Amino acid sequence: xxxxxxxxxxxxxxxxxxxxxxxxxxxxxxxxxxxxxxxxxxxxxxxxxxxxxxxxxxxxxxxxxxxxxxxxxxxxxxxxxxxxxxxxxxxxxxxxxxxxxxxxxxxxxxxxxxxxxxxxxxxxxxxxxxxxxxxxxxxxxxxxxxxxxxxxxxxxxxxxxxxxxxxxxxxxxxxxxxxxxxxxxxxxxxxxxxxxxxxxxxxxxxxxxxxxxxxxxxxxxxxxxxxxxxxxxxxxxxxxxxxxxxxxxxxxxxxxxxxxxxxxxxxxxxxxxxxxxxxxxxxxxxxxxxxxxxxxxxxxxxxxxxxxxxxxxxxxxxxxxxxxxxxxxxxxxxxxxxxxxxxxxxxxxxxxxxxxxxxxxxxxxxxxxxxxxxxxxxxxxxxxxxxxxxxxxxxxxxxxxxxxxxxxxxxxxxxxxxxxxxxxxxxxxxxxxxxxxxxxxxxxxxxxxxxxxxxxxxxxxxxxxxxxxxxxxxxxxxxxxxxxxxx
Amino acid sequence: xxxxxxxxxxxxxxxxxxxxxxxxxxxxxxxxxxxxxxxxxxxxxxxxxxxxxxxxxxxxxxxxxxxxxxxxxxxxxxxxxxxxxxxxxxxxxxx
Numbered sequence: 185x186x187x188x189x190x191x192x193x194x195x196x197x198x199x200x201x202x203x204x205x206x207x208x209x210x211x212x213x214x215x216x217x218x219x220x221x222x223x224x225x226x227x228x229x230x231x232x233x234x235x236x237x238x239x240x241x242x243x244x245x246x247x248x249x250x251x252x253x254x255x256x257x258x259x260x261x262x263x264x265x266x267x268x269x270x271x272x273x274x275x276x277x278x279x280x281x282x283x284x285x286x287x288x289x290x291x292x293x294x295x296x297x298x299x300x301x302x303x304x305x306x307x308x309x310x311x312x313x314x315x316x317x318x319x320x321x322x323x324x325x326x327x328x329x330x331x332x333x334x335x336x337x338x339x340x341x342x343x344x345x346x347x348x349x350x351x352x353x354x355x356x357x358x359x360x361x362x363x364x365x366x367x368x369x370x371x372x373x374x375x376x377x378x379x380x381x382x383x384x385x386x387x388x389x390x391x392x393x394x395x396x397x398x399x400x401x402x403x404x405x406x407x408x409x410x411x412x413x414x415x416x417x418x419x420x421x422x423x424x425x426x427x428x429x430x431x432x433x434x435x436x437x438x439x440x441x442x443x444x445x446x447x448x449x450x451x452x453x454x455x456x457x458x459x460x461x462x463x464x465x466x467x468x469x470x471x472x473x474x475x476x477x478x479x480x481x482x483x484x485x486x487x488x489x490x491x492x493x494x495x496x497x498x499x500x501x502x503x504x505x506x507x508x509x510x511x512x513x514x515x516x517x518x519x520x521x522x523x524x525x526x527x528x529x530x531x532x533x534x535x536x537x538x539x540x541x542x543x544x545x546x547x548x549x550x551x552x553x554x555x556x557x558x559x560x561x562x563x564x565x566x567x568x569x570x571x572x573x574x575x576x577x578x579x580x581x582x583x584x585x586x587x588x589x590x591x592x593x594x595x596x597x598x599x600x601x602x603x604x605x606x607x608x609x610x611x612x613x614x615x616x617x618x619x620x621x622x623x624x625x626x627x628x629x630x631x632x633x634x635x636x637x638x639x640x641x642x643x644x645x646x647x648x649x650x651x652x653x654x655x656x657x658x659x660x661x662x663x664x665x666x667x668x669x670x671x
Numbered sequence: 672x673x674x675x676x677x678x679x680x681x682x683x684x685x686x687x688x689x690x691x692x693x694x695x696x697x698x699x700x701x702x703x704x705x706x707x708x709x710x711x712x713x714x715x716x717x718x719x720x721x722x723x724x725x726x727x728x729x730x731x732x733x734x735x736x737x738x739x740x741x742x743x744x745x746x747x748x749x750x751x752x753x754x755x756x757x758x759x760x761x762x763x764x765x766x
Binding site for chain 1: 678679685698706707710715725726727731732747763764
């Protein structure tokens with residue numbers, strides 16, 4: 185049963201091969217079987233899911249079903265779900281059941297998708313390994329000694345293990361693309377402003393963006409079409425007409441200009457990963473694309489710029505957790521100061537505290553120009569690198585990460601080593617561009633991801649470029665043997 | 672840039688974060704290594720570069736100045752650790 189694509193499930197429902205109730209129950213059994221080992225789900229909402237599935241079946245019988253009606257999915261536990269715990273991977277929100285749905289949750293429910301639960305994640309999306317979750321680490325289905333990547337590691341592992349055909353994720357510095365790469369699935373971070381941030385717990389508001397994680401580019405296109413769109417309740421949502429992101433999937437790639445950044449290809453890549461990248465580029469040449477060497481000279485400085493801007497915004501956003509209005513509150517506070525300090529001490533984990541402190545430092549009087557303003561100036565230069573490149577190329581292709589998944593605990597004591605793993609993904613968020621990761625081979629038995637970066641609002645083309653590659657390769661069809669699939 | 676333990680304690684106080692005395696040395700060295708990495712930024716002259724706050728250089732949208740929200744105080748306060756008569760309760764701050 186497992187490892188259906190979203191498209192397969194959609195077709196099966198339309199053909200009447202199975203009902204939504206049947207396929208949802210199948211996936212719930214798969215979650216029950218795999219979750220004790222993988223820890224990909226924080227909350228499973230089986231009863232509510234089966235009610236929603238029956239109502240999807242009823243609307244299909246009534247002739248009002250769309251392509252996503254009755255298709256099971258899961259939400260990263262950063263998206264507010266009405267009356268269902270939304271923990272954001274933190275003890276701070278362990279008791280939080282929001283009074284409203286995130287716009288993304290409402291939109292996917294309106295499209296008929298059936299949510300089976302909430303997936304594990306790094307605490308407040310701060311991490312690249314899923315080890316900072318209050319609910320314990322997620323394990324990589326390809327090798328359970330390894331991390332799945334982060335912060336959307338639960339969503340990535342759940343899709344990779346066939347526990348769910350598709351899931352939502354969020355990406356502030358690579359949190360959709362990096363776990364997608366490390367778990368061998370497809371994931372898309374849209375252009376900043378494309379997907380509503382309302383009800384998505386804020387980490388770094390000028391960088392955060394939600395997107396789909398699934399088995400193929402086509403699945404991502406189907407899901408993004410239902411997720412994206414202008415939201416008057418999100419002040420940075422862009423006012424553009426709705427799009428069908430599947431519309432260009434089949435377009436031939438003849439004449440496509442692919443930019444290959446030297447800063448990515450000549451970095452310190454794992455050798456097998458580097459050769460997988462070369463093979464992928466050769467595949468694109470066979471598809472009719474022309475490779476163009478490009479330079480993104482400020483790539484290395486994206487790491488320091490990001491680790492000023494993201495913590496600065498995080499320290500501001502997370503100041504709302506005060507033990508007064510919602511979230512964790514310490515027992516028997518002696519005074520207001522004790523209430524704030526002890527509630528935050530008990531509620532936040534070590535990485536979140538570290539970033540709050542770094543952000544507080546960067547925004548301190550006397551340091552603002554040297555850190556925050558400087559980082560914003562670098563951000564402009566990083567954006568200009570991309571704008572210059574897109575004058576000559578249609579899409580930029582390189583690795584998503586320098587290495588495949590590492591062993592649990594291997595980088596836990598060295599925050600900077602962990603941060604440097606995000607070298608190829610951070611600049612895309614700083615610039616606000618759309619980026620995607622798709623499976624492109626293996627290194628030492630672990631999946632590696634190919635990153636595709638597009639120009640602003642060019643998601644339909646990115647999905648087309650990814651889809652054509654998936655028509656001539658089968659990396660995205662491989663599944664981990666540990667959960668009953670076959671590599 | 673090196674950072675002293677005393678500075679970390681001051682930041683923690685500003686951010687209302689408590690650091691246990693036995694963790695202070697490890698927290699300080701973790702943050703010092705991050706700030707050391709961040710200092711790479713200073714290698715580049717940027718005085719003529721306009722800072723970028725938003726990737727689309729967007730400005731805030733305006734809307735009509737009319738009431739659009741309905742009262743949901745009960746739903747919101749149901750989330751709170753302690754309330755009374757529609758108010759949020761905190762330890763006494765004035766005598």
